[in-house]
Amino acid sequence: MVDYKDGYWWSNDGLRLHYRDYGGPSERPPILCLHGLTRNARDFEPVANRLAGKWRLICPEMRGRAESAYAKDPMTYVPLTYVQDIERLLADLAITRFVAFGTSLGGILTMLLAATRPGRVAAALLNDIGPVIEQAGLDRIKGYVGTGGSYPTWVHTARALAENNAEVYPGYRLEDWLGMAKRLYRLTSGGRIVLDYDMRIAEPLRMPGGEAGVDLWPALDALKDVPVLLLRGERSDLLSAATARQMAARLNHAELVTVPGVGHAPLLDEPVAVEAMDRLLQRTFQDA
Secondary structure: OOOOEEEEEEOOOOOEEEEEEEOOOOOOOOEEEEOOOOOOHHHHHHHHHHHEOOEOEEEEOOOOEOOOOOOOOHHHOOHHHHHHHHHHHHHHOOOOOEEEEEEOHHHHHHHHHHHHOOOOEEEEEEEOOOOOOOHHHHHHHHHHOOOOOEEOOHHHHHHHHHHHHOOOOOOOOHHHHHHHHHHHEEEOOOOOEEEOEOHHHHHHHHOOOOOOOOOOHHHHHOOOOOOEEEEEEOOOOOOOHHHHHHHHHHOOOEEEEEEOOOOOOOOOOOHHHHHHHHHHHHHHOOOO
């Protein structure tokens, strides 16, 4: 695993939040890596291991995840608050232009960041997310988010992940599930292995519109004139093929790529995804 620096910043409501900073050249805009609902900065380790050094990668952890503080009010676990948090980070780091890699929730944040200040997103990767969220996928997510549980060993954790997600990643082997477990879970002081997020992030999802809270089609349109990679898992139950095609048709410089054999969401280490990411960076920055 490549080296990184731990960084911290403060939210508007006084939470100490954490990010990983993987070093890279200053002459290119950094890549802002925005994770999914139950994920954290570790989710982008495969991307960082490949790109760090050639690019600076900044991987924030949203409030309530991993090393970022848990919110006192669970109703702040919503996209518009996450965007405010990221805005503070960008201001603190004096970043005015960036490439955004957004997985699921992170893709929603990417669209909102583009819409709130046009021109600062140099290129974007939207990983298995769009303005329309399929009800089947949303129901599946609501079924597991915020449900705790603990395990005695990493192998037990990996086997539980495999049992619950076999339809999403049918080709995974035990070592793949172990890798995912160590990105999603943490070891407690009592020696048990638990999910590395505040269980209360599920509470806003139970509210009407809690999955996004705004019409995202205008937000997507803010990316109309920049290079965009639309990744969709072939087995995705969250982003339909029809929505993905509609997204590509609305954008002037979009490439739509289907990642075979996986559901929601591709992990960005699949060969097809890796090649597509490289194309995105190359067509954005000719020296990449």
